[in-house]
Amino acid sequence: MMPLAALFLRDIRLAVRIGGGAVMGVLFFLIVVTLVPLAVGPDLALLQRIGPAILWLGALLASLLALDHLFAADYADGSLDVILTARAPLELAVLAKAAAHWLTTGLPLVIAAPVLGLMLNIEPKAMAAVTLTLLAGTPALTLIGAVGAALSVALRRGGLLLPVLVLPLTIPVLIFGVAAANAAIVGPTPFGTPFTILCALSLASLAIGPFAAAAALRHGLE
Amino acid sequence: MALIDLANPTRFLNLANRCLPWLAGLTAVLFAAGLYQTWFVAPDDYQQGATVKIMYIHVPSAWLGMFGWTLMSIAALGTLVWRHPLADVAAKTAAPIGAAFAFLCLVTGSLWGRPMWGTYWVWDARLTSVLVLFLMYLGMMTLWRTVEDPSRAGRAAAVLTLVGAINLPIIKFSVDWWNTLHQPASVFRVGGPAIDRSILLPLIVMVLAFTLLFVTLHLAAMRNEIMRRRVRTLRLQQAGAGAGG
């Protein structure tokens, strides 16, 4: 377990020091949420209604764009080769990296969401629901995105390719995340149904994501 | 002839050359029969009138859109598990053809929807799922286009195809769920529970004709792709010889 813990701690340290991308995601999230009222108008009733959707879209884009560098930096400095040849299974290494990435970019988004929710006039109870769905759903986004990040390293291509490939795969998470948040606010469906499915999606991506990402890395770099 | 024999591209090319004229001919015959049935024999629907004729191209296109991804998934297994040398050729060439049929499904669906729903596009569950499928095809084609080395692109595409294959039923399920949430009553259903035989028979002929069309186009495109890779190898070889000598 030691090498994986070391990898996990290293990734967290790299993310929070100068040059790391930990704060960038939150900043991007803030800008996206600021842009929406400027586009649709400052009608508070409307913003309240579409608020959960805005927060979810912002979090989705922020967590995906931050993923571009999940493996790219390690590939550039050669440490990815060390990880590939290490005795620890590559799947677990991917999982450790994804966990570190989620803690440094996904979790800040979840924490920032209630603050941004105030700007969108979302009520406290609804805000709790949105935050809870983001907490349950962002790990799935990170794990699905990890597959895309592994592919873009394997293909030596970054930029827009990653979101183009990965965004369609995140549609179920988005649907059930927003649905659960809305269910808590307006009903009519109970909060539990979509929320349970959202959790199931996160667990499913936990089961599939590391294997797919590891396969992409192995086949891409051999 | 076993699948392993086809691993030799030359043998595959010979087989393709022999099969293609027959396949093309059979496709043409089936289309003639199917189109005759749909235009001159099949009755109009009592509710939808003549617009039911669109169904005979809409349903086969939807089927081929899904068929294409299934084919790519099997080819992806061929690339990753069995390392069959033609598997990524099959996967690469299936993508644009599958995308074309997914696109046709969307266009005919909205042309059918306009008289039925009064609007070209509704966020109907079925149309939305096919739209996502179409987007995934486009992503796959972009992937193939961005990478020069076909074998590396092939392995990455294989991983993504399989992840997509796992995801597609989930997407279908979530879009259906999302749809019932927002539109409680379904506007119309294709055919309904019991399709009359007078409509079913032409539909089966058309589905067969479209499927054969897909197979023919795919085989021809695979042949082209093998030739393209030969050209690429020869050019690289020539460039290498030029640099070396």
Place this chain on the structure above:
Amino acid sequence: MALGSHAAFIVAAYLITAIVVLGLTVWVIVDRRAQARALADLDARGVRRRSEPARARTA
């Protein structure tokens, strides 16, 4: 075969399908010609695959 009031939509659907199918067919044929020409060109310049010393291609 009266098409009723929605004839335009039906004809458009069949027309677009025909165009797309025709487009795919033309793409396949044109691509085949281009690759065959490239191979013949390389062949004429003496660049051959090791397995086919004297090419007698029907393509």
